[in-house]
Amino acid sequence: MWPVPRPAVSPENAYSSCLQKVKDVTLKENYIEATDSIVQAAERFEQSATEGSLHLLEPKDFQPEKGGLGKHLSITSQDLTKGLYDHRMAKVGSPGRVVYDQIKLAAPHGICPLCGIRQVSTLDHYLPRASFAALSVAPLNLVPACYECNRFKLDGRPSSELESTFHPYFEDTTSTRWLQCQVIEGSPPIVRFFVEATTTEPVPFQERIRHHFTMFRLGELYAHHATTEISSIRSLLRWTLAAGGSPTVQNYLADQARSAQAHDVNSWKGAMYEALAASDWYCAGGFSGTAGGSSTYPMN
Ligand SMILES: [Zn+2]
Incomplete structure (x- = not known):
């Protein structure tokens, strides 16, 4: 509801930051092999957000197991949601944490843009990573939020335009009284x-x-x-x-x-x-x- 400046970090940089220090050679190769597909998924997200049509995106197109990323990939959705976001971005001290903090700190005055009152304490996936694994670390899909707003939203995804919550990077509702x-x-x-x-x-x-x-x-x-x-x-x-x-x-x-x-x-x-x-x-x-x-x- 309240606008937040878009993250300056590109999808490719966010993704590669999380891949630093992956010790398992095969896993690292699998992640690197998926780079182009991950970047393209983030670009598709940005285009849809700009057009106001995020509710039309299909989860299967963002899940490697379902072939939705354009080619056969060896990584799994879990490698992206848990392996990458949980362990290599959100975790304190992990290689991608600097990107996580950068996005979190962008909210004006540290106030949650979804409620306009509470302090930001986490990042909310605008489209849930459980359904849109390829967007797990896509900067434009990560919105600074308070714990409660993040919890109320859970893993719900908008099923229609009218059920779409406002995206603070793309929409501004502050110019009109509601x-x-x-x-x-x-x-x-x-x-x-x-x-x-x-x-x-x-x-x-x-x-x-x-x-x-x-x-x-x-x-x-x-x-x-x-x-x-x-x-x-x-x-x-x-x-x-x-x-x-x-x-x-x-x-x-x-x-x-x-x-x-x-x-x-x-x-x-x-x-x-x-x-x-x-x-x-x-x-x-x-x-x-x-x-x-x-x-x-x-x-x-
Ligand atoms: Zn909030």
């Missing part, structure tokens, strides 16, 4: 996040945003953070209400919304503050649990 928030009156007040893209966006875009939002459980994540934020501003809002009435509370909340949205139009904080500012009930004292005048609330 995150909305609603205040639910009660004690304590809570908020609910949902997706509502502007109607000028094409329907597939809106559907994909919804799918991404659901798959990575962003509503729960943002609501969790919002609960803490709402609780932390309660005293400040009491003082503000006592000093200037609900219009002053409303102005304060609107300023917070504008500030957060100037940084990121889809920030959960921006959406939350905007919704709070728009709620007369909340601004009139609902933030303390029940609506009422300033006299109801002590200063501490």
Whole structure:
């Protein structure tokens, strides 16, 4: 959802980095024999990603056992998924780890581009290596992600365009507003996040945003953070209400919304503050649990 600069390392360099210090001579020859096929698989991925058609790629075309890499190869899918990615790229101290770290560190501010909140702690295979073995160490198929987003996605692969999550190297959803928030009156007040893209966006875009939002459980994540934020501003809002009435509370909340949205139009904080500012009930004292005048609330 949030863009990340594409890795500078080429598919060939990433692959050859992982092959350093392979002691088994036959295995090394098998890996080297597959180099062209691996590079071509990565190029096919890039072309499909550019065209927005990654969901059309077939797993069998990326598995050496199924002859999908253009010629007979001696390496197996397991040599690529476990042998190469697990042991020679992701493992600390392994020869390809420098490439792994380089890709991981590319996410702006170290924030996971899939949820926009948690810290990056791993790499996610956009197309799962279990099905697309030849893309196991393809840089453009490796996306920095937090542990939770990686876990929620598991080995699922998109079966249609509408089920494709956003690829942070190829797509940018930050230029259009899609995150909305609603205040639910009660004690304590809570908020609910949902997706509502502007109607000028094409329907597939809106559907994909919804799918991404659901798959990575962003509503729960943002609501969790919002609960803490709402609780932390309660005293400040009491003082503000006592000093200037609900219009002053409303102005304060609107300023917070504008500030957060100037940084990121889809920030959960921006959406939350905007919704709070728009709620007369909340601004009139609902933030303390029940609506009422300033006299109801002590200063501490
Ligand atoms: Zn995440």
